[in-house]
Amino acid sequence: MNFRYRLAAIAVVFAAVCSSAASATAQSAEPVVARIEMKLAVDDEVVNVIEKGDLLTVIEERDDDYVIVTHDGSKGAVDKNNAARIAESSDIYTQLIEEFPEEGRYYTLRAAAWWALGKTEQAVLDFDKAIELGYTEAHAYTSRGLFHAEMGSFDKAIADYDKALEVDPESIAPIINRAAVHMSRKDFDKAIADYTLVLKTKKNSASILHQRAIAHKAAGEMEQAVADFSRILKNNDKDRRAVMGRGYVHFQNGNHAAAIDDFAKAIELDPSDAVAWNNRGYNLSRLGRDAEAIKDYDKSLEIAPKYALAMQNRAWLLATSENEDVRDPEAAVEMAKAACELNNFTGVSDLSALAAALAAKGEFKEAIGWQEKVVEMVAEPFKEFAEKILVRYQNERPFALDPDKANAEDKKAAELEGKSKEQMTSTK
Numbered sequence: 001m002n003f004r005y006r007l008a009a010i011a012v013v014f015a016a017v018c019s020s021a022a023s024a025t026a027q028s029a030e031p032v033v034a035r036i037e038m039k040l041a042v043d044d045e046v047v048n049v050i051e052k053g054d055l056l057t058v059i060e061e062r063d064d065d066y067v068i069v070t071h072d073g074s075k076g077a078v079d080k081n082n083a084a085r086i087a088e089s090s091d092i093y094t095q096l097i098e099e100f101p102e103e104g105r106y107y108t109l110r111a112a113a114w115w116a117l118g119k120t121e122q123a124v125l126d127f128d129k130a131i132e133l134g135y136t137e138a139h140a141y142t143s144r145g146l147f148h149a150e151m152g153s154f155d156k157a158i159a160d161y162d163k164a165l166e167v168d169p170e171s172i173a174p175i176i177n178r179a180a181v182h183m184s185r186k187d188f189d190k191a192i193a194d195y196t197l198v199l200k201t202k203k204n205s206a207s208i209l210h211q212r213a214i215a216h217k218a219a220g221e222m223e224q225a226v227a228d229f230s231r232i233l234k235n236n237d238k239d240r241r242a243v244m245g246r247g248y249v250h251f252q253n254g255n256h257a258a259a260i261d262d263f264a265k266a267i268e269l270d271p272s273d274a275v276a277w278n279n280r281g282y283n284l285s286r287l288g289r290d291a292e293a294i295k296d297y298d299k300s301l302e303i304a305p306k307y308a309l310a311m312q313n314r315a316w317l318l319a320t321s322e323n324e325d326v327r328d329p330e331a332a333v334e335m336a337k338a339a340c341e342l343n344n345f346t347g348v349s350d351l352s353a354l355a356a357a358l359a360a361k362g363e364f365k366e367a368i369g370w371q372e373k374v375v376e377m378v379a380e381p382f383k384e385f386a387e388k389i390l391v392r393y394q395n396e397r398p399f400a401l402d403p404d405k406a407n408a409e410d411k412k413a414a415e416l417e418g419k420s421k422e423q424m425t426s427t428k
Contacts, residue, residue, distance in 0.1 A: 029058040032066055033089035033109075035082050040074055048074055053096050053109060056083060087116035104135025108143065115147065123147045138168035146177055154181050172198055179211065188219035206232045206239060213245060222253040240269045247279060256283040274304035278313060285317050290326040293317055311339035312353050319357040320399055332357035348377045352386075356399035359392075367393045 034056055040048035048070050050056065056078065060067035065077045084092060093110035100106060107130035114123040127144035145160030158181055161174040179194035195212035202208055213228035229246035232239050247262030263280035266273060281296030297314040300307055318332035336354035343350055352374050358367035371390045378386045388403040400406030 029061045029066070030086065031055045032058055032068070032078070032083040032085055033092055034078070035084055035092055038078065038082065040070060040076050042074075048072065053089075053092055053106065055086075055109070085116075086112055089113045090117070102133060104130035104133035104140075107133070108135060108140055111143065111147075120147050120150050124151070136167065138164040138171050138174070140164075141167065142171070142174045142177060145174065149177065149181050149184070154185055157181050172201060176208070176211075179215070183215060183218070186218070188215050191215040192219065204231065204235050206236065206242070210241060210245065213242075213249075217249055217252070222249055225249045226253075238269055240266055240273075243269065244276065244279075251279070251283055256286045259283040260287075272303055274300045274307050274310065277303065278307065278310040281310075282313050285313070285321075288322075290317055290321045290323045294326055306342055308339050308342045308347070308350065311335055311342070312347075312350055315339060315353040315357055319353070319360040327360075329357060329361035333361055333363075348374055351377070352389075355389075355393065359398050364393050364396045 032055075034050050034052055034054045037052050038050040039046045040050065050070070056066070056068040057070075058066045059069050059075070062077075065079050066083055067075060068078050069075050090110055090113040093106050093113060096103070096106045097110065107126040111123040111126035111130070114120070114126065124144060124147045127140060127147065131140055131144070141160040141164035145157040145164065148154075148157035148160060158178055161178040161181070164171060164174040175194050175198050179191045179198075182188070182191035182194065192212055192215045195208055195215060198208050199205065199212070209228045209232050213225045213232075216222070216225035216228060226246055226249050229242045229249065232242035233246070236242075243262050243266045247259045247266065250256070250259035250262060260280055260283045263276050263283065266276040267280065270276070277296045277300035281293040281300065284290075284296060285293035294314065294317060297310050297317070300310040301314070304310070315332045315336035317326065318328045318335060321327040333354070336350065336357045339350040340347065340354055345351065351370050355367045355370040355374060358364070358370065368390065371386070371393050375383060375386045375390055385403070389399060392398070392400060392403055392406070397406070397410060
């Protein structure tokens with residue numbers, strides 16, 4: 001091996017990184033924190049000094065050391081005993097704070113350790129102290145805003161993001177984070193405005209366009225959501241996330257043919273995506289293409305045998321299809337029970353499917369029992385519909401998407417049958 005660099009820590013010399021290491025498996029990893037001062041040397045000449053507490057970018061993790069790269073691109077190997085993961089670094093920064101109590105930067109670094117440990121309140125307190133000591137970099141306010149948002153203190157988070165932008169008007173991170181807070185508050189117009197502001201700088205950014213599309217969708221602005229996903233795909237027609245996102249918006253907008261096209265494209269890009277197969281199947285069923293839909297559900301379950309939503313959709317179709325070649329109440333019951341078992345009979349949609357399948361099979365007593373559970377569990381906006389379906393089962397009638405219309409048709413059919421019987425009696 002031809003070693004180019006080596007790292008020295010105190011009096012210990014560490015082997016450096018070669019251009020290719022046969023024994024190592026390359027992988028990126030989270031940054032680590034230097035426990036001690038280390039010196040990067042080339043041919044005995046020190047070219048870089050790593051201070052205690054410095055964050056080190058890890059490009060490869062091996063059994064005994066980390067391969068790191070410095071800010072100037074130099075690479076070296078650091079023994080794992082001389083570096084700590086961020087979640088294990090609070091003691092390092094506490095020592096530095098005790099040694100340099102007026103250095104606000106160390107409080108911000110310790111805050112990252114608290115954050116990694118899930119100790120958000122302590123992270124905020126450290127940022128408070130750092131700012132109090134005069135560490136007023138834009139990222140300090142941005143980071144504290146992130147912690148406030150995590151704690152649900154949205155007003156404080158927005159105030160911090162605004163302050164970060166005051167310090168550095170060119171910064172983008174505070175705007176993106178502020179948009180996320182607006183989304184959490186369901187203030188979609190403000191979120192859209194922030195994402196639009198970012199796009200003035202990061203033109204055609206797929207990630208920002210995706211976020212704005214989600215905001216448009218949440219605001220009920222389906223055409224704008226489709227436009228953003230389409231803009232992503234214009235720049236990269238193989239962006240599966242955008243294809244799936246647009247397909248879902250088409251589905252929500254009732255444009256099932258367009259949804260089918262998008263999910264077909266997603267399948268083309270990744271034939272192993274069970275969700276795409278399920279989604280295309282559902283939209284096919286909405287257009288009455290039940291035989292094709294069943295095949296898609298079958299493929300979805302072949303890929304992911306315990307995919308409960310595909311099970312549920314397949315059960316519904318087998319129970320309610322008007323296509324006699326597809327309709328199979330007995331198979332529907334088996335499929336619905338399998339879906340229920342996956343969720344320990346706690347999923348209201350699974351139970352609805354089971355009740356519908358039992359009703360389709362003519363087992364109304366059992367259907368009534370499960371539908372009563374549905375009525376108990378279903379959210380208030382859907383309770384009236386669930387109760388109407390329960391009445392149908394009590395009257396030994398199958399599931400109907402529009403129970404009022406189905407009841408009226410049943411009543412009309414019964415009246416016609418009654419009149420027909422009367423006429424037959426009168427002619428005898």
